[in-house]
Amino acid sequence: MTRVISILFWLSLAAVLAFITLPLLVVVAASFSPTATVTFQPFEWTFRWYGDLLSNRWLDPFLTSLKIATVVAATSGVLGLLAAYCIVYERLPGSDVLMSYLLSPLSVPQIVKGVAIVLFLSMIGFQGFLGTPALIAAHVVLALPFVTRMVATSLANFDANLDRAAQILGAGKLQRIRHVLLPMIKPGVLSGVTFAFIISFNNIPLSVFLVRPGDSTLPITVINYLEYSLDPVMAAVNVASMAFILVVIFLFEKIGGFSAQIHGGSK
Amino acid sequence: MNLLDIELVSVSKTFANMSVVKDINLAVPQGEFVSILGPSGCGKTTTLNMIAGFNAPSCGDIRVRGRSQIRVPPERRNIGLVFQNYALFPHMTVNENVAFGLKMKGAGSNEIALTVKDALRSVHLEGYGERYPRELSGGQQQRVALARAIAPRPSVLLLDEPLSNLDLKLREAMRIELKEIHEQLGMTFVYVTHDQEEAMAMSDRIVVMSQGSIAQEGTPAQIYRDPKSRFVADFIGKSNILAVSDVKPNGKTAEIVVGNDVRLIARAPDDDRPIRYCSIRPESVSLGAVTASGEDKSNRINAVVRRVINLGGSLEVLAQLSEELHLHILVRSSRSTVAPAVGETVALGIDAADIQTLAE
Ligand SMILES: Nc1ncnc2c1ncn2[C@@H]1O[C@H](COP(=O)(O)OP(=O)(O)OP(=O)(O)O)[C@@H](O)[C@H]1O
Ligand SMILES: [Mg+2]
Numbered sequence: 001m002t003r004v005i006s007i008l009f010w011l012s013l014a015a016v017l018a019f020i021t022l023p024l025l026v027v028v029a030a031s032f033s034p035t036a037t038v039t040f041q042p043f044e045w046t047f048r049w050y051g052d053l054l055s056n057r058w059l060d061p062f063l064t065s066l067k068i069a070t071v072v073a074a075t076s077g078v079l080g081l082l083a084a085y086c087i088v089y090e091r092l093p094g095s096d097v098l099m100s101y102l103l104s105p106l107s108v109p110q111i112v113k114g115v116a117i118v119l120f121l122s123m124i125g126f127q128g129f130l131g132t133p134a135l136i137a138a139h140v141v142l143a144l145p146f147v148t149r150m151v152a153t154s155l156a157n158f159d160a161n162l163d164r165a166a167q168i169l170g171a172g173k174l175q176r177i178r179h180v181l182l183p184m185i186k187p188g189v190l191s192g193v194t195f196a197f198i199i200s201f202n203n204i205p206l207s208v209f210l211v212r213p214g215d216s217t218l219p220i221t222v223i224n225y226l227e228y229s230l231d232p233v234m235a236a237v238n239v240a241s242m243a244f245i246l247v248v249i250f251l252f253e254k255i256g257g258f259s260a261q262i263h264g265g266s267k
Numbered sequence: 268m269n270l271l272d273i274e275l276v277s278v279s280k281t282f283a284n285m286s287v288v289k290d291i292n293l294a295v296p297q298g299e300f301v302s303i304l305g306p307s308g309c310g311k312t313t314t315l316n317m318i319a320g321f322n323a324p325s326c327g328d329i330r331v332r333g334r335s336q337i338r339v340p341p342e343r344r345n346i347g348l349v350f351q352n353y354a355l356f357p358h359m360t361v362n363e364n365v366a367f368g369l370k371m372k373g374a375g376s377n378e379i380a381l382t383v384k385d386a387l388r389s390v391h392l393e394g395y396g397e398r399y400p401r402e403l404s405g406g407q408q409q410r411v412a413l414a415r416a417i418a419p420r421p422s423v424l425l426l427d428e429p430l431s432n433l434d435l436k437l438r439e440a441m442r443i444e445l446k447e448i449h450e451q452l453g454m455t456f457v458y459v460t461h462d463q464e465e466a467m468a469m470s471d472r473i474v475v476m477s478q479g480s481i482a483q484e485g486t487p488a489q490i491y492r493d494p495k496s497r498f499v500a501d502f503i504g505k506s507n508i509l510a511v512s513d514v515k516p517n518g519k520t521a522e523i524v525v526g527n528d529v530r531l532i533a534r535a536p537d538d539d540r541p542i543r544y545c546s547i548r549p550e551s552v553s554l555g556a557v558t559a560s561g562e563d564k565s566n567r568i569n570a571v572v573r574r575v576i577n578l579g580g581s582l583e584v585l586a587q588l589s590e591e592l593h594l595h596i597l598v599r600s601s602r603s604t605v606a607p608a609v610g611e612t613v614a615l616g617i618d619a620a621d622i623q624t625l626a627e
Contacts, residue, residue, distance in 0.1 A: 161354040167341045168319055168348045169368035169419065179367070183358045 024242070031235035049236035058237060061221040065201050068132060068217065072139040073197035079140070080147030080192055087148075088155040089181075099152070103145045110142070114209035131212035138206050143196035150195065154188025190256035198245055270332065272297045272423055272455040273318060278327035280313050287313050289479040290327070295423075300449050300456045302466035305476030306502065311459040314476075315425050318457065320344050331423065342371075347421035347454075351428045353412040355400040361387070361411050362396035368419035386414040389448055406437045417448070423455045430465065442468050463503045467491065475499050493537075496627045500546035507547045507594050511624065514542045520565070520619050526592030532565045533622035540626035549597035551621035554584060554607060555614030565619035570594065572607045582606055586615060 032045035052058070083102055087095040105113065117138055121129050129137075158181065166176045182189075204219045211220050222237055273295040280288040288310045295301050303311050316322040317329060320341035329336045336344055347368075355364050365383045374382070387393055390410035400408055409429060416424055426445075430438045446469050449456050460466050466473050467487045474484040475498075483490060483499045494500035497508050513524040521535045523545060533545055570586035573593070577600070584596040584607060594615070600606070607613050 159354065161350055161352060162356060164319075164321055164341070165348070165350060165354040165356070165415075166367065166371075167321075168344075168346060169415070170342050170345075170371035171367075172342055172371075175371060180356060 027235050028239050031232055031239045033232040033235070036231055049232040050240070052233050053236055053240055058218075058221070061216050061218040062241075064132065064215060065218040068135050068139065069197045069200040071136050072143055072200035073193045075136070076140045076143040076147045076196040077189060077193040080144055080151050080196075081189055083144075083148045084151035084155050088152045089158075099148075102148050105141055106145045110203075110205035111209075113138070113141070114206045117206075118209050130210055131215050134210040135207055135217065138210055139196075139200040139203060142203065142206060143199045146195050146199065147192035150192035151185060151188050154185040158184055187256050190252050194249055194252040197248060201241075201245065201248075270297045271295065271330075272299075272332060273457065274328075274330040274333075275314075275318070276328040276330070278314070278317060278324045278329060280310070280317060280322060281325045287479055288317070288324075291479075291481055293474060293481070293484075295455055295457065297455055298453050300446070300458065300469055300471045302458045302460060302470040302473045303476055304460055304463060304466040304473050304502075305482075307461055309476045310479040311461075311476060312427055315348075315427050315457065315459050318423075319346055319348050319425055345419075345421050345423075347416035347419070347424040349409075349412050349416045349424070349426040349429045351431060353400075353408045355408055355411055355415070357400055359399075360396065361392065361398050361400070361403070364400065364411055365396075365415045365418050367415065372419055382418050383414075386418040389417070389451065390414045390444070406433055406441070409433060409441065413445075413448070417452060417454070420452075421454070423457065426456065426458045428460055429458075431460075431462070438465070445469060467503070473503075475502065477502075492623075494546060494623060495625070497544050497546070497625055498627075500623065500625065505549055505595065505597075507549065508625075509545050509547070509592070511542050511545055514624075521624065523622075523624065526589050529568065529588050529592055531568075531617070531622055532619040533624050534620050536624045536626070538626075542624040542626060544625040544627075546623045546625055547594065547617060547621060549583070549595045551617060552586075552594060552596045552598075553616040554586075554596060554598050555616065566615075566617040566622070568615045568617075569612055570615050572609050572611050572613055575606055575609060577606065586613065588615075 031049055032047070033049075034044045034046050083098070086092045087099050087102075092098075108116075117134060118130070121127055121134060162180055162184065163176055166180045171179065202219060203217075204223060207217050207220050208223070211217060216224070218237070218241060222234065226234060271294050273293070275291050275293040278288060278291045279286065291314065293301075303314060305311055313322060317324050318336075320336065320339060323337065331344065331346070356367065359367070362383055365386050366379045369379045369382055383396070384393070387396060390413050392407060392410050392414065395403065395407065395411075400411065403411065409432075412429070429445075430441050433441065442465060445456075445458075449469075458466070458469065470487055472484060473487055473490050475482045475490065477498050483495045485493075490499065490503050494503060494506070500506040501508060509525040511523045511525055512527065515522040516535060519535050520532050521542070523531050523533050523542065525531060525545065531545070536542055568588055570588045572584060573587050574585040576583040580600065582598050582600045582604070584598065586594050586596055588594060596615070598604075
């Protein structure tokens with residue numbers, strides 16, 4: 001019986017993984033397509049399209065996206081950490097209300113949010129903010145609930161006895177935060193920050209309202225390009241940005257030492 | 268006069284209308300090993316937390332070396348604390364854990380290294396410094412927690428049931444080690460436990476707590492020999508508690524009646540509160556068939572053996588004295604001991620001094 005269950009488990013896991021990865025594999029294959037239309041020819045392939053990526057047409061939006069995502073990750077990391085700290089750890093009055101308020105953007109569709117921001121900016125006469133500043137602000141609003149939630153979870157799991165242990169050993173509040181609290185919740189904060197980076201880097205529905213022509217993010221540039229042509233360059237862009245995201249995740253994992261941290265492992 | 272390290276003066280603690288600690292007075296001289304002993308939920312941890320400073324008393328004063336600590340935060344009380352669940356920092360090595368207190372005090376790195384080494388040596392964990400807590404057994408983690416607490420040389424060390432997560436063998440070994448460390452360091456230890464054997468084995472003085480108040484305090488021998496209440500008699504060791512229906516004082520002794528018609532000569536009470544119960548330790552009753560005769564016991568009573576359990580080194584006998592009066596008796600047994608048979612009538616001997624009268 002358990003055997004059957006275990007076989008079923010592995011089969012469904014394989015199905016899910018296939019469902020996720022096969023479309024990606026098609027994109028990867030397409031990015032090596034030898035012809036200018038997207039075809040699948042397993043024995044002929046070329047790196048030509050990747051060469052095209054190094055043109056300003058793709059490099060500029062990439063750098064814009066990278067810049068925005070970095071600022072968004074850092075900002076929402078700091079804000080999320082502060083918010084979660086005040087709500088979960090200090091239990092400031094009104095914490096529950098504040099938490100619901102911080103999570104509320106989750107329930108508004110991104111398109112609605114995008115329209116609202118554009119309208120708001122023009123109402124107060126700040127159209128000049130459109131482009132990078134508006135994108136950063138909007139992405140922070142989008143990412144903050146996730147970051148706050150993740151940090152809040154690791155704070156809730158933090159053993160208050162560790163804080164007391166540090167305190168009775170003579171550590172003042174700031175020392176306890178620095179030497180005990182932050183190292184213990186670092187994995188949660190870093191996952192939150194990684195998440196924020198990816199949310200910003202990949203965002204389309206919100207960004208589409210806020211980009212300024214000539215200073216577009218990578219996903220928006222891809223969308224615009226797709227309106228006119230579907231060619232292997234497209235696939236190459238997507239594969240490259242996928243690879244980039246994987247590298248980012250890997251790097252955060254490295255500095256966070258996620259698994260090691262969770263088990264209190266080696267440095 | 269000994270310098271008092273810790274004083275609790277009429278300390279009470281109320282949580283949301285629930286009185287958890289009630290008017291406790293306690294004075295601990297420097298270097299003493301005091302145990303706070305009591306059943307679960309009687310307020311031991313709450314009391315310890317007030318000494319450490321994590322909880323403020325609702326009223327009363329807490330003094331360390333004569334100085335009120337009410338306004339002093341825990342980090343400036345110079346008190347060590349060993350937690351029940353160890354509370355080691357999982358992201359630090361053993362060395363870093365033990366060094367933490369010294370680092371917070373701003374000690375130099377040479378001094379830290381030396382002290383850490385010393386502390387680890389005194390808990391027999393040399394060579395474990397580079398490990399992480401998760402790479403240690405429960406007993407080893409407990410030792411690290413101890414080393415971490417003693418490394419900064421606090422004036423007072425508080426221990427909250429530090430051995431309760433260890434198995435029996437390790438617990439017994441750690442008792443001896445704790446006692447040795449206490450003697451080595453000369454620090455004041457306040458040790459919280461619900462295990463009376465532990466308290467008996469280590470303490471200079473035991474404070475028995477019950478429902479937020481101190482039921483009795485004294486040396487382990489005093490507490491064991493002269494329990495002042497049914498609660499203490501029953502909680503410290505095993506005891507036969509019998510209801511007393513009549514008392515006739517007679518100088519140093521008193522004649523009491525238990526179980527309707529059994530008359531016993533008991534030790535006269537220290538105060539003149541009415542006697543309601545008496546307590547007889549199982550091991551203070553001698554069994555005619557087992558012990559050598561000729562001993563002069565104040566009380567000689569016949570009883571019927573109802574149950575005999577052989578515990579190896581001793582026999583646990585249930586003897587019936589009258590219709591509804593039973594005594595649990597514990598006698599040492601050796602190779603030559605002939606165990607009494609169930610149903611046999613035996614003569615019990617009890618010294619008057621071993622019958623403790625109780626008012627409550
Ligand atoms: N923060 C709190 N709020 C409300 N009640 C509390 C609080 N802390 C403790 N209590 C109550 O106070 C009583 C004593 O608790 P305490 O932890 O001091 O017991 P203890 O003697 O240490 O017991 P144990 O041996 O189980 O650890 C308990 O009934 C507990 O429910
Ligand atoms: Mg407790």
